[in-house]
Amino acid sequence: MTLDSGALAAATTKQEPSHRAGKQPLSEGKKAERRLGLWLCAPAAIIMVAVTAYPIIYAIWLSLQRYDLRFPAEREFAGLSNYGAVLTSAYWWQAFLITVIITVVSVAIEFVLGLALALVMHRTIVGRGLTRTVVLIPYGIVTVVAAFSWQFAWTPDKGYLAAMLSEGSAPLTGQASAIAIIILAEVWKTTPFMALLLMAGLALVPDDLLKAAQVDGAGAWQRLTQIILPMMKPAILVALLFRTLDAFRVFDNIYILTQGSNGTGSVSMLGYDNLFKAFNLGIGSAISVLIFVAVALIALLFIKIFGAAAPGSEPTGKR
Amino acid sequence: MADIVLDHVYKRYPDGTLGADDVNIEIADGEFIILVGPSGCGKSTTLNMIAGLEDISEGELRIGGARVNEKAPKDRDIAMVFQSYALYPHMTVRENMAFPLKLAKVDKAEIARKVEETAQILDLTQHLDRKPANMSGGQRQRVAMGRAIVRSPKAFLMDEPLSNLDAKLRVQMRTMVSKLQQRLETTTVYVTHDQTEAMTLGDRIVVMKSGVVQQIGSPQHLYDEPANLFVAGFIGSPAMNFLPATLENGSLRTSLGDLGMPDRVRRALEAADAPREVIVGIRPEHFEDAGVVEDHVRARGSVFTAEVDVLESMGSDKFAYFKIEGEQAMSDDLAELAADAGTADVPDSAGQLVTRLSATSQAREGERSEVWVDTDKIQIFDPHSGANLTSKDPATANA
Amino acid sequence: MTATAPANKKIGWGLINLLVILYALIPVLWIVSLSFKTADTITDGNFIPRSWTWSNYAQIFQINLFTSALRNSIGIALISTVIAVVIGTMAAYAIARLDFPGKKALVGVSLLIAMFPQISLVSPLFDIERAIGLFDTWPGLILPYITFALPLAIYTLSAFFREIPWELEKAAKMDGATPLQAFRSVIVPLAAPGVFTTAILVFIFCWNDFLFAVSLTSTSRSQTATVAISQFTGASQFAEPTGSIAAAAVLLTIPIIIFVLFFQRRIVAGLTSGAVKG
DSSP: OOOOHHHHHHHHHHTSOTTTTTSSOOOHHHHHHHHHHHHHHHHHHHHHIIIIIHHHHHHHHHHTEEOBTTSGGGOEEOTTHHHHHHHTOHHHHHHHHHHHHHHHHHHHHHHHHHHHHHHHHHHOSSSHHHHHHHHHHHHHSOHHHHHHHHHHHHSTTTOTTGGGSOTTOOGGGSHHHHHHHHHHHHHHHHHHHHHHHHHHHHTTSOHHHHHHHHHTTOOHHHIIIIIIHHHHHHHHHHHHHHHHHHHHTOOHHHHHHTTTTTTTOOHHHHHHHHHHTSOBHHHHHHHHHHHHHHHHHHHHHHHHHHOOOOTTOSSTTOO | OOOEEEEEEEEEOTTSOEEEEEEEEEEOTTOEEEEEOSTTSSHHHHHHHHHTSSOOSEEEEEETTEEOTTSOGGGTTEEEEOTTOOOOTTSOHHHHHHHHHHHTTOOHHHHHHHHHHHHHHTTOGGGTTSOGGGSOHHHHHHHHHHHHHTTOOSEEEEESTTTTSOHHHHHHHHHHHHHHHHHHOOEEEEEESOHHHHHHHOSEEEEEETTEEEEEEOHHHHHHSOSBHHHHHHSSSSOOEEEEEEEETTEEEETTEEEEOOHHHHHHHHHHTOOSEEEEEEOGGGEEEGGGSOHHHHTTSEEEEEEEEEEEEOSSEEEEEEEOOSOOOOOHHHHHHHHHHTGGGSTTSTTEEEEEEETTOOOOTTSEEEEEEOGGGOEEEOTTTOBBSSOOOGGGTTO | OTTTSOHHHHHHHHHHHHHHHHHHHHHHHHHHHHHHBOTTTTTSOOSSOSSBOSHHHHHHTTOHHHHHHHHHHHHHHHHHHHHHHHHHHHHHHHHHHOOOTTHHHHHHHHHHHHTOOTHHHHHHHHHHHHHHTOTTSHHHHHHHHHHHHHHHHHHHHHHHHHHSOHHHHHHHHHTTOOHHHHIIIIIHHHHHHHHHHHHHHHHHHHHHOOHHHHHHOOSTTTOOHHHHHHTOOOSSTTSOTHHHHHHHHHHHHHHHHHHHHHHHHHHHHHHHHHHHHO
């Protein structure tokens, strides 16, 4: 199954096969099963829809208003002018570019590092348990905490990393160096997650296959590129999709490390600032909607180009 | 206890295929009936429909005279033993066996008594407080049986309950199941793909193929009077030999030579208006080394001479394998049997004649040997419909 | 295996593993080190403190904002976890085991939410919650936490549920159980480890959140620890907040370390279960 929401909607109506229609009524057991299924799913479905679908529709509505919290009386319908304002603003495009750079660079590094880490954890002959335990720490640690650790480390006169730099340099105040630090913080935190997903994919490559390749004369690099990676493709795609979407939402690290100053703000940062610094709910909502659209496009792109399948959507509950 | 009746039962899947196609079976109270057939023949589907785990698309299922189509499994009062045993891994043996009684709200003292009693029957008393994970396959199997019998249900359903055991244990458990059923006298429906199990256990056997019942009858009846090529080939081990033959001047021309036709066969063929081209079926034990057959017996059969390809001495008797020259018997039923047995891919297996000779036979590998055929016992089949043209059984003539 | 491996190979792997361990631990050790530095050595840039003190820890507990924030964090994360896991268990069981209309739609919706940009919800939720009085309350955070934890919970749990042999449930039905009884007495005990794992993952998710917390709270009534840390100004107006932040950060990390140390295997299984099966 793919992620096309239209197909999803169609699939639900298709659940009732035409053969069944007009035939014998469902037995007690079958009816009870359907009832139970619906009841069990209802709370989850209601909460998820109520907390996401309604607000996003409301956000679209808000984005069409002139709505400044400082002047609530001046609220009025403004059509697409908020979108016009955002899309012609240099701030938006700069934040967008920064977000894309952070996303692409960090996911690329995470993939390479994550693969290496996965291979290490999969193949290591000593300290396997310890390594696996320790790499979970970056995954589990609170992002804000990790961000502070990096911030202090790079602060001149305070940090061990800043101390290694030349006298007087303040990496967090330069645009390029600050972005590099943001990427570093992202990569450090999420590489283990990537590695775990890839390791699960690695476990699906049968050892015999690698032995066979070795006998056939494939070197380590060839085994990796010709056998391991192609067989891990599903796991890789899922890992990349989730990490890309996740990286695109980058917020915590930037908030702590630079507050988005010196041109280091992401789109999430921009949306936040418009809401809580400029108090402009109309513009803020327009940014929210645009980010939503961008994320949807990325997801669609992944599915169209790579044919990534939804995890867990495979043969669900097949009897 | 109760009888079980399947009355024109169909199972139709959403894609239109039939899992069960007009199944009619009347299972008497206390009867031990076996559903047998190759995988995908609809035997498990039929069992699941009786259990209530699958819906019946059409037709009626009656247990103890009452229609139960719409009843949930729990309201049918039948117990089931699964191939994987389906023991609850988080419960001890005692808890596993007590589970159905607890659900039925039987009082505690009664539960304890029944579990003890059942454990005694199955020799599980000393294992009652163990978890299934720490038990052997045979012990787990017994626990699964125990969970079924503890609540004295109207019927037992068993879905290949012995197929996860190794060969030796399977034979032992087979005897146990058989004894248990005789003792409890509970209606039992037992699904298997193993014809030996079917032959040894059942009061009656239902042979199924592609959702269709091929024949219902006692093991001996199915063996002696198979309704069609499929049943003939499925029941019996080693399997019946099939040879293409032509009816000519009152005898059967086969690649082994001409076989004489006894009156029984001749009359049956005339009555059935048989085609000229037929398939002859001969069971391995209906051959004998011509040298050990007494003359007056020899006269009522036919004799041919051929080179022994392989000879296996079992001690009690000898199996001699001959190569069949010329074309081989062809029919849909036979192709399906070969596919199920996996012999379709084995070179030569189809062109082989299996004979079971007495231990005193002088036949040797690689030498020509005179073999006698008891033509009295041969079966003649229609190659197109697969029907047994020589069967005396009127009920199976249309199968 | 280890016994037969040549010694130099073992040393090679040991070095690589050491590298991995250093990678994971250095930033954590750095913040621990800062939390133990005295006020006058905190700016010395040394990785290891020259003089040790507990005063940073003593100080943060005198900051009212932090103690209330810690209470809020624990309360909100626990409540969200319990609710999300209960609701998620119900839905995941239905998805893995039952046949009913709308199943695929539910899987699709939860997948969409897993990819949903949270920032897109911040402005509408901010406005809605102010209007209905949920702004700056526990439920105001618990609701979005549950929502975003549910996809995680449903995926992880339905993967666990699929591992439970299906025949057991059939057996329970044959033993006379209703679907609900089959769920309660057979599936729940077998699913408990999976549920527990999911609870850990969901708790980590809620504990970690910053965006919703910083957007939907404003006072000590519901501000969580992550927000409190980010707004630390020190015990007094003139004190340098680094020590306090570091100490608070270490406290926030302790539950994570405990989970990781004790449930490493489960967390790995939980994180990867949904991903590979797809």
